[in-house]
Amino acid sequence: MDTARKRYNLFSRTSLVGLALMVACVLWELGWPLETAQYENIVMALNLATIAHLVGIIGAYVYCEEKRRPPLRLLIFQIIGCLVIFGLLVREDTLSPEKIKQGEVIRLVATIGLVLIPALVSLTHVFQWLIKRQGKPVMPPALQFVVSLICAVLAGSGLLMLPNATHGDIPYLDALFTSASAVCVTGLSSVNFAEQFTLTGQIFVLCLIQIGGLGVMTFAYFIAMIAGQGVSLRDRVLLRNIFDESNLNAAVLSVRHIVISTLFLETTGALFLYFTWKTQGVDPGSSPLWWHAMFHAVSAFCNAGFSTFPGGLGAPGLVACRLGQLVILCLITMGGLGFPLYQEAWYHFKRWLQERKSTARMRKIPWSPYSKLVLCTTSIIVFIGTLSLFLVNTDLGREMTWTERLWVCLFDSISSRTAGFAITNMEFYMPAGCLIICALMIIGGSPGGTAGGIRTTTVAVVAGEVFRVVKGRKYVQFFRRRIDQSVIERCLCTIAVCGAWVGASTVLACSFQPEGVAPLDMFFEVCSAFSTSGLSMGATSSLYDIPKCIVIINMIVGRAGLFLFLVALAGTPEPKHFHYPAVKIPLT
Secondary structure, rough: HHHHHHHHHHHHHHHHHHHHHHHHHHHHHOOOOOOOOHHHHHHHHHHHHHHHHHHHHHHHHHHOOOOOOOOOHHHHHHHHHHHHHHHHHHHHHHHOOOHHHHHHHHHHHHHHHHHHHHHHHHHHHHHHHHOOOOOOOOHHHHHHHHHHHHHHHHHHHHHHHOOEOOOOOOHHHHHHHHHHHHHHOOOOOOHHHHHHHHHHHHHHHHHHHHHHOOHHHHHHHHHHHHHHOOOHHHHHHHHHHHOOOHHHHHHHHHHHHHHHHHHHHHHHHHHHHHHHHHHOOOOOOOOOOOHHHHHHHHHHHHHOOOOOOOOOOOOOOOOHHHHHHHHHHHHHHHHHHOOHHHHHHHHHHHHHHHHHHHHOOOOOOOOOOOHHHHHHHHHHHHHHHHHHHHHHHHHHHHHHOOOHHHHHHHHHHHHHOOOOOOOOOHHHHHHHHHHHHHHHHOOOOOOOOOOOOOOOHHHHHHHHHHHHHHHOOOOEOOOOOOOOOHHHHHHHHHHHHHHHHHHHHHHHHHHOOOOOHHHHHHHHHHHHHHHHOOOOOOOOOHHOOHHHHHHHHHHHHHOOOOOHHHHHOOOOOOOOOOOOOOOOOOOO
């Protein structure tokens, strides 16, 4: 046993050293401009590192104890990745320059995947340790989510500081700002994103958007599941707390549904955008059109708002492409509706298929009150937002027909609720229109989706509570269901706390920004950051360092959820088994 243990340790260290050397080679190749001799040295080092890692993982698997042995599926993934990298490296000398470039891209993707898969699988063990039940948990699930966001932001800022990521040098604060905006799927940028960042930098930002949209913890557990690692009871408890599920098995299924539906909808949206823009003759510039289509599909579904076109969707070649804008709106809406709605829709679709195939009559199962509330509230907010912008936003109508103006108002009404895309300049809006957009940004999307804000269900419950008090009724009711009083209290607290936070952040940012930005523009920026919307009145690049840091904090807090974060910091509630006498306080 001692000999087997020593050999296991030797092979494990060999695989770790090889993996670390592969990471260094990938970062060097991605991040710095290379000469021919340097490139040859990297290829040689990557060959040796790949062989060392391959030998190490096979040897460690053979000499590992049976109960501690990693899943066989993970070992197969790693072996295939090593063979693909090694095969591409060996064949590069016999390929044409175009094929070499394609091979480099495939090799880099395989190397990054080879590094990320075991890293994310190991990350689940860290999450499991943090929620261990021997005494008090080391870190609550809500706090884990915040810490994972901060770690992803810091790692992304380091990648964006690499020389090959930008055209020229940028300050670290701007790299940190862009990384936070991508991870928190906001879309605000203190620099011109399309012109400042290279294709490499845009790839980094796209990865950060995807990780931020899914969530670091969700992505890690999904990779662990497809790699063959089982989901323990502690993992199920953590996932149940993250997704607010009452059933442990439903929490595990939520991870699969979220990732699979995300990839499917993003791929479908990218195909629609590609063929739409290709038909319209959109100029892709130096990058291929498929890259722009894929980037915008991910950015739209994750409600990020980043665009690879210098002028965004308002560029001359895109502003008249209504079909492409419609695809963007559909992706924004699907990302903002929330994954629980998709799970229920998929369930009803499967029952419909069963009814078509079966001759027996099946019992009809209605949609849940939650799904009805989300769909109704979203439709009402979009209608009221569009109508309000159309009525008060008269400046936009000077150079547009009423149908074009109505379309712009519809687009901005949907996009302002955390998506951040714009087909017109926000500076054209009158102050009344800006305040309406701020209200739409604060409302945001629905729970369980990629959007931010205080959520549509929160607004609906609070509106129902106001209606209940005015009508003198005893309960808040939706679709013949009574809303629990604890939910109402939580919604009221959420609105009060978020309103106080946005107001305090605006005052603090204005105090450190004495000139250059109007108070209304600063309020617009803070609302956009907190709701992870990404719309801007053009003041982001004019912010001083401290207001930029305030905006970064608002993006992280808005993405994590302010009220849930405060509850996590407050710790486990301690109920009191007594109460004081009631007293009436005058209110009018």
